[in-house]
Amino acid sequence: MRKGFLTLAAVGLLATGGTAACGDDSGSDQAGGTKKAKIGVILPDSKSSARWESADRRFLEEAFKAAGVEYNIQNAQGDKSSFSTIADGMLTDGVTALMIVNLDSGTGKAVLEKAKSQGVATIDYDRLTLGGSAEYYVSFDNEAVGRLMGEGVSKCLTDKNAQKPVVAYLNGAPTDNNATLLKTGYDSVLKPKFDAGEYVKGPDQAVPEWDNAQAGGIFEQMLTQTSGKINGVVAANDGLGNAAISVLKKNKLNGKVPVTGQDATPQALQNILAGDQCMTVYKAVREQAKAAAELAIALANGERKSTGQTVKDPQSGRDVASVLLAPKAIYKDNVKDVVADGYVTKEQLCTGAYAKLCADAGIS
Numbered sequence: 001m002r003k004g005f006l007t008l009a010a011v012g013l014l015a016t017g018g019t020a021a022c023g024d025d026s027g028s029d030q031a032g033g034t035k036k037a038k039i040g041v042i043l044p045d046s047k048s049s050a051r052w053e054s055a056d057r058r059f060l061e062e063a064f065k066a067a068g069v070e071y072n073i074q075n076a077q078g079d080k081s082s083f084s085t086i087a088d089g090m091l092t093d094g095v096t097a098l099m100i101v102n103l104d105s106g107t108g109k110a111v112l113e114k115a116k117s118q119g120v121a122t123i124d125y126d127r128l129t130l131g132g133s134a135e136y137y138v139s140f141d142n143e144a145v146g147r148l149m150g151e152g153v154s155k156c157l158t159d160k161n162a163q164k165p166v167v168a169y170l171n172g173a174p175t176d177n178n179a180t181l182l183k184t185g186y187d188s189v190l191k192p193k194f195d196a197g198e199y200v201k202g203p204d205q206a207v208p209e210w211d212n213a214q215a216g217g218i219f220e221q222m223l224t225q226t227s228g229k230i231n232g233v234v235a236a237n238d239g240l241g242n243a244a245i246s247v248l249k250k251n252k253l254n255g256k257v258p259v260t261g262q263d264a265t266p267q268a269l270q271n272i273l274a275g276d277q278c279m280t281v282y283k284a285v286r287e288q289a290k291a292a293a294e295l296a297i298a299l300a301n302g303e304r305k306s307t308g309q310t311v312k313d314p315q316s317g318r319d320v321a322s323v324l325l326a327p328k329a330i331y332k333d334n335v336k337d338v339v340a341d342g343y344v345t346k347e348q349l350c351t352g353a354y355a356k357l358c359a360d361a362g363i364s
Contacts, residue, residue, distance in 0.1 A: 037097070037300035038070040039293070040090035041125070042111075044101045045078035048173075048210035049239055050265045052101070055285040055343065056126075062286070063293035069300065078209060080107045087111040091118055096300035099123040099292060104175035105130040105315070121299035125292050128177045130315040135299060137311055138292040140283045141324040142178045146185020148281045148329040149260040153232045154189060155331075156258035156278035157199075165231030167194075168202035168222050170244060172236040173210045177314075179236060182262075186234050202230055207240055215243035223247060233259045238268035238280055245276050264330055264338045266348045272332050273349075273357040282328045282338050291323045336363045 041060055043052045057073055064071040072090060076083035080103050090098060091114065098115045100122070102108025108129035112122050116133050124134040157165050167190060172179030193199040203222040207215045215235075223230055228251065235241035241261035248254040258278035261268045271277035298305045310319040330338060338344050350358035 036070060037297055038072070038093075038095050039064060039097050039099065039296045039300055040087075040093075040095035041071065041073040041099045042083060042086050042090075042101065043073065043075040044083075044103055044127075046075060047078060048212070049237055049263050050267070051263045051285060054265075056101075056289060059286040059289035060293060063290050064297075067293065067297050069297055076103060078103065080104070083107055084111060087114065091115060091120060095120060097121045097123065097296045099125045099296050100129070100134075101126050102129045102132075105132065105177070108132055121296075123292055123296055123299070124320070126178070126288070128311065128313065128320065130177055130313060132313070132316075135304070135321065136292075136295050136307065137320045137322040138288060138295065139178070139322070139324060140288065140327050142181035143185040143188075145262055145281045145283070145327045146182035146187075147189055148185075148327060149182070149234055149236075149262065149279075150186035150189025152260050152279035152281075152329055152331075153186075153234050153258050154193070157232050160256075160258070162231050164198065164200055166200045166202040166226060166229050167232040167234060168219075168226075168230045169204040170215055170219060170233060170235040170240045171204070171206040172240070173208060174206045176210070179206065182236050186260075190234070199232075202226060207236075210237065210239065212239040212243045215240040216247055219244045219247045223251065228253070231257060232278075233257060235259055235261050237261055238263045238265045238277075241277055241280075242267055242271060245271055249276070262327075264343060266344050269330070269335050269338060269344060269349055270354050270357075272330065272335055273354060273361055275332075279329055279331045282330045282341075282343070284325065284328075284341060285343065286341075287325055291325070295323070332361060335361050339363050 046053045074086045083103050098120050100108055109132045112132045112134055115122050122134040124137040126139050128137050171183050194201045205218050233244045235244050238261035241259045244259050245254055248257055254276045260278055262281035264280050264282040268277055268280045295305055307321045307323050309322050311322040312319055339346055
């Protein structure tokens with residue numbers, strides 16, 4: 001499905017003119033009638049994961065400001081109608097490149113096609129829009145993220161000397177291609193164990209819209225239908241993982257049942273330090289934002305950069321030029337790496353009872 005490999009060094013930062021700005025900028029023309037580069041970004045929500053506002057917005061702004069280009073970043077807050085309206089506003093406002101994190105492929109595809117019809121270059125950020133027309137796709141290797149989750153829950157079950165453990169899946173939204181890739185990744189690790197009888201496959205369910213509240217209810221039902229006999233949980237992100245942990249706490253099972261996640265949110269890192277979460281997967285969003293910004297700026301200036309890598313759209317069969325970055329597994333002994341990288345601050349993480357846990361984990 002993937003061809004080639006790209007390190008961030010292969011995408012050079014473009015020096016472009018103009019004054020950085022956010023909000024509703026007018027996108028005036030330069031001398032000679034050529035439009036100034038102006039980037040529009042639509043984030044999906046702020047409920048499914050804290051990362052969209054706390055990390056992606058911050059690092060995209062950082063990259064655009066460093067390059068001196070105008071930008072407009074808005075959040076659709078999980079509303080498909082709002083997503084489309086924001087896109088229309090950005091196109092009317094004269095963006096020269098549009099970057100989206102789709103809410104579903106249908107909505108995303110319509111926005112990408114409208115942008116294309118108006119000569120506006122597009123990038124799929126984090127999620128591939130199936131059947132879409134984006135020039136680039138910038139994300140992490142989501143199958144690799146899933147493999148790290150599968151390896152993580154397996155490691156933590158081994159550490160607990162679990163015998164024939166029942167492992168449940170809390171998968172991401174069925175409308176998100178990333179959720180499919182994640183499951184392919186953790187299945188590649190765990191299915192052989194199920195097939196060999198080493199592990200027992202437990203309940204396996206997708207969580208609509210990555211909704212954490214629904215995830216809690218779904219996991220509660222899983223625990224009931226198995227009479228409490230769930231020994232490990234592969235949760236597709238930290239929000240879903242925390243929803244499962246909340247249910248486990250009510251049943252006095254937290255710390256006894258390994259739970260995975262991804263995104264390295266402060267809450268998840270605190271759960272790991274407390275022993276309630278097995279691991280998370282850290283994705284250096286700063287590097288993702290930097291790579292996407294560099295490509296967006298190039299497109300906005302009428303340039304195309306080679307990434308040396310493609311991902312095949314499983315719906316259209318199109319090879320999409322891509323940047324896929326490498327994720328990193330985070331356990332209690334390397335939580336400090338996320339802080340050292342500037343993704344989460346000590347002040348965010350080491351509050352109250354977590355101050356001692358931070359010190360014990362070498363976070364200073």
